[in-house]
Amino acid sequence: xxxxxxxxxxxxxxxxxxxxxxxxxxxxxxxxxxxxxxxxxxxxxxxxxxxxxxxxxxxxxxxxxxxxxxxxxxxxxxxxxxxxxxxxxxxxxxxxxxxxxxxxxxxxxxxxxxxxxxxxxxxxxxxxxxxxxxxxxxxxxxxxxxxxxxxxxxxxxxxxx
Amino acid sequence: xxxxxxxxxxxxxxxxxxxxxxxxxxxxxxxxxxxxxxxxxxxxxxxxxxxxxxxxxxxxxxxxxxxxxxxxxxxxxxxxxxxxxxxxxxxxxxxxxxxxxxxxxxxxxxxxxxxxxxxxxxxxxxxxxxxxxxxxxxxxxxxxxxxxxxxxxxxxxxxxx
DNA sequence: CGCCTTATTGCGATAAATTCAAAATAAGTG
DNA sequence: CACTTATTTTGAATTTATCGCAATAAGGCG
Numbered sequence: 210x211x212x213x214x215x216x217x218x219x220x221x222x223x224x225x226x227x228x229x230x231x232x233x234x235x236x237x238x239x240x241x242x243x244x245x246x247x248x249x250x251x252x253x254x255x256x257x258x259x260x261x262x263x264x265x266x267x268x269x270x271x272x273x274x275x276x277x278x279x280x281x282x283x284x285x286x287x288x289x290x291x292x293x294x295x296x297x298x299x300x301x302x303x304x305x306x307x308x309x310x311x312x313x314x315x316x317x318x319x320x321x322x323x324x325x326x327x328x329x330x331x332x333x334x335x336x337x338x339x340x341x342x343x344x345x346x347x348x349x350x351x352x353x354x355x356x357x358x359x360x361x362x363x364x365x366x367x368x369x370x
Numbered sequence: 371x372x373x374x375x376x377x378x379x380x381x382x383x384x385x386x387x388x389x390x391x392x393x394x395x396x397x398x399x400x401x402x403x404x405x406x407x408x409x410x411x412x413x414x415x416x417x418x419x420x421x422x423x424x425x426x427x428x429x430x431x432x433x434x435x436x437x438x439x440x441x442x443x444x445x446x447x448x449x450x451x452x453x454x455x456x457x458x459x460x461x462x463x464x465x466x467x468x469x470x471x472x473x474x475x476x477x478x479x480x481x482x483x484x485x486x487x488x489x490x491x492x493x494x495x496x497x498x499x500x501x502x503x504x505x506x507x508x509x510x511x512x513x514x515x516x517x518x519x520x521x522x523x524x525x526x527x528x529x530x531x
Numbered sequence: 532c533g534c535c536t537t538a539t540t541g542c543g544a545t546a547a548a549t550t551c552a553a554a555a556t557a558a559g560t561g
Numbered sequence: 562c563a564c565t566t567a568t569t570t571t572g573a574a575t576t577t578a579t580c581g582c583a584a585t586a587a588g589g590c591g
Contacts, residue, residue: 230558230567250548268569270549275568286447288504291548305489305498314498316489328466328477328507337466337475339509346489348500391538391587411577429540431578436539452577 216240227279237261238272242282242294247304247313249291285343287313303344309353316346388440398422399433403443403455408465408474410452446504448474464505470514477507 220239221231229235234257241256242248248256254269273294276282283298287306293313303316330336349357381400382392390396395418402417403409409417415430434455437443444459448467454474464477491497510518 232558232568234569263570265570267550267571271569274550284449286449288445288447288453292449303489305495305500307498308501314495315492316495317492328464331476331478334466334475334477335512337468337507337509337511338515339466339507340469341508343506343508345504345506346498346500347502347504348498350498351496354499393539393587395540424541426541428542428579432540435578 216243223281227281229275229279233261234264234268235272235276237264238269239276239281239296242273243296246295246297246315247293249293251291253294285345287311287345288347301341303346305346305348307350307353308347309349309357312350312352314350316344384442388442390436390440394422395425395429396433396437398425399430400437400442400457403434404457407456407458407476408454410454412452414455446506448472448506449508462502464507466507466509468511468514469508470510470518473511473513475511477505 217236217240220236224231224235237257237260238253240260241253245252245256250266250269250273253273254264254266257269258264273282273284277284277294280298282294282296284292284294285304286292287304288308290306290311297315300317305314305316306312328336328339328342378397378401381397385392385396398418398421399414401421402414406413406417411427411430411434414434415425415427418425418430434443434445438445438455441459443455443457445453445455446465447453448465449469451467451472458476461478466475466477467473489500489503
């Protein structure tokens with residue numbers, strides 16, 4: 210109950226620092242994202258409604274979009290998934306997604322510090338000023354791998370001819 | 371007019387190799403993607419209709435999805451954009467996207483060969499078996515950068531307070 | 532060469548995620 | 562406390578993509 214206010218105040222300060230008003234909606238969304246990293250807007254809405262039941266979906270979209278623009282939140286879009294949000298910004302860490310179950314894991318930056326931020330441009334390409342390098346590792350997590358090997362009733366991937 | 375058949379035959383062979391029938395729809399889609407890399411389904415439909423007017427949107431979605439599963443096409447989803455497709459598969463190259471105008475550039479793999487395929491797992495994370503590492507550089511291209519500096523009538527990004 | 536089986540495509544409807552416009556509300560300021 | 566305007570809500574629309582089933586045609590076979 211008291212630990213509530215630690216983060217609450219920090220978020221409030223950050224909002225003011227960005228010239229934004231401190232509203233219960235924003236605080237509820239920020240708290241929800243912090244508690245449920247790698248969550249889509251809908252899950253964030255559900256989580257935030259635990260402490261602010263009258264919150265609407267549209268508000269969540271607006272708040273998420275705005276806070277992402279401010280770099281208070283980070284947004285990434287795994288394939289075949291709605292956009293996911295997290296509060297970890299600044300450190301440029303990456304993500305590993307299981308293409309089978311959708312589980313997401315954080316992965317520290319692969320090349321040291323501000324790493325992947327210097328792409329090897331092709332000779333004919335016009336270089337851009339890179340702001341972030343979103344690295345999306347796609348693979349199969351251990352659980353799903355195990356589940357696929359068991360031949361039993363699991364008609365998962367019978368394509369590829 | 372003749373150069374048509376070179377690629378045509380190659381695609382046909384590849385389709386058969388994957389146990390797929392060779393249809394004009396598939397050939398039209400493949401040709402369209404090859405001619406317009408980094409294009410969304412809608413643009414591919416338009417391009418493919420140039421040579422196959424009766425092609426439908428749904429067929430394009432089905433074909434793109436299927437060929438992507440076969441790894442004959444590669445699909446990636448830049449933020450705030452529909453999924454894009456390209457014929458370059460196998461080499462694991464990356465992409466740089468201008469967050470302002472949406473322009474996409476190919477970027478060769480940053481770390482040499484099969485590079486980014488070995489993430490640095492956190493101690494507590496359960497490693498996955500990585501299949502591909504999709505690296506998405508996000509930044510601002512030279513043109514947009516130039517356009518933003520000119521104060522004139524360009525009410526583009528007046529947020530951030 | 533034409534038939535037959537079955538993959539593939541077309542059609543119509545539908546879903547999921549996100550965005551838009553305008554009215555209602557409330558944060559911060561004086 | 563009143564006022565200004567950012568923020569949220571309300572209600573609907575848009576965009577991107579998928580689903581089920583009927584229609585079609587590709588490739589194998591007799």
